[in-house]
Amino acid sequence: MSGNSLYLDGVSVVFDGFQALNNLSLVVEPGELRAIIGPNGAGKTTMMDVITGKTRPTKGTVRFGESDLTRMDEASIAMLGIGRKFQKPTVFDALTVFENLELALKAPRGPIPCLRWRLNGEARTAIERTLAEIGLTERARDRAGLLSHGQRQWLEIGMLLMQDPQLLLVDEPVAGMTDHETELTATLLRGIAGARSVVVVEHDLEFVRALGHRVTVLHEGSVLSEGSIDHVQNDQRVIEVYLGR
Numbered sequence: 662m663s664g665n666s667l668y669l670d671g672v673s674v675v676f677d678g679f680q681a682l683n684n685l686s687l688v689v690e691p692g693e694l695r696a697i698i699g700p701n702g703a704g705k706t707t708m709m710d711v712i713t714g715k716t717r718p719t720k721g722t723v724r725f726g727e728s729d730l731t732r733m734d735e736a737s738i739a740m741l742g743i744g745r746k747f748q749k750p751t752v753f754d755a756l757t758v759f760e761n762l763e764l765a766l767k768a769p770r771g772p773i774p775c776l777r778w779r780l781n782g783e784a785r786t787a788i789e790r791t792l793a794e795i796g797l798t799e800r801a802r803d804r805a806g807l808l809s810h811g812q813r814q815w816l817e818i819g820m821l822l823m824q825d826p827q828l829l830l831v832d833e834p835v836a837g838m839t840d841h842e843t844e845l846t847a848t849l850l851r852g853i854a855g856a857r858s859v860v861v862v863e864h865d866l867e868f869v870r871a872l873g874h875r876v877t878v879l880h881e882g883s884v885l886s887e888g889s890i891d892h893v894q895n896d897q898r899v900i901e902v903y904l905g906r
């Protein structure tokens with residue numbers, strides 16, 4: 662498919678002498694769904710921070726298509742189409758599910774007033790499409806404060822989808838979810854990928870298995886192993902530093 666690949670090449674981040682990322686290289690293809698796992702302190706969050714411009718690499722290249730992300734600030738990187746979902750949802754509890762999505766929609770471009778009605782219609786269609794995608798069509802008129810923990814996470818993913826990202830970074834989406842919500846989240850993320858790339862950091866290996874795509878294991882700031890979940894779960898180095906503990 663068309664779209665941009667994400668490239669990290671030889672990326673290092675040093676905090677006060679501590680090496681959080683160590684010569685990390687990784688490619689995420691357009692439309693790919695990639696899970697990132699690894700022990701605490703492996704550098705997963707730091708990697709996300711480098712992609713979104715929150716943290717500058719000490720050395721190395723970070724590119725999204727032709728864009729050099731190391732030269733861009735966080736706002737410009739977001740405008741390129743890179744969205745990030747943090748673990749804690751930031752939905753507006755007093756607003757309905759529909760209103761939350763409406764608020765997240767990009768303001769229609771261009772000042773031509775006669776196009777307004779049509780654009781509103783397009784906006785409504787986009788919101789309805791997203792409601793269906795995140796499984797909340799039936800809850801559209803309910804206040805977000807009434808949603809379950811899992812549904813709030815999906816709403817937040819929906820709010821990011823309203824921005825039409827090319828790459829979505831998702832941080833521990835299933836922490837605190839029921840088994841059923843976890844399964845639905847795997848289905849949701851599988852459905853979201855394809856039209857856009859999705860990178861998911863997660864500790865729950867059953868969920869990573871349900872995603873059914875390529876897995877990267879980080880350890881001490883570098884890639885320790887990469888491949889299918891079966892491949893990495895049977896990799897002796899992964900068992901030693903992560904799974905066996």
Ligand SMILES: Nc1ncnc2c1ncn2[C@@H]1O[C@H](COP(=O)(O)OP(=O)(O)OP(=O)(O)O)[C@@H](O)[C@H]1O
Pocket residue numbers: 676677679680681699700701702703704705706707708
């Ligand atoms: N701003 C900072 N200053 C100093 N050290 C930091 C900073 N941010 C992260 N670190 C250190 O860098 C290392 C990598 O942290 P990071 O949060 O990226 O790991 P992680 O894989 O996301 O871990 P977890 O699974 O616990 O979230 C950790 O040892 C952490 O203490």
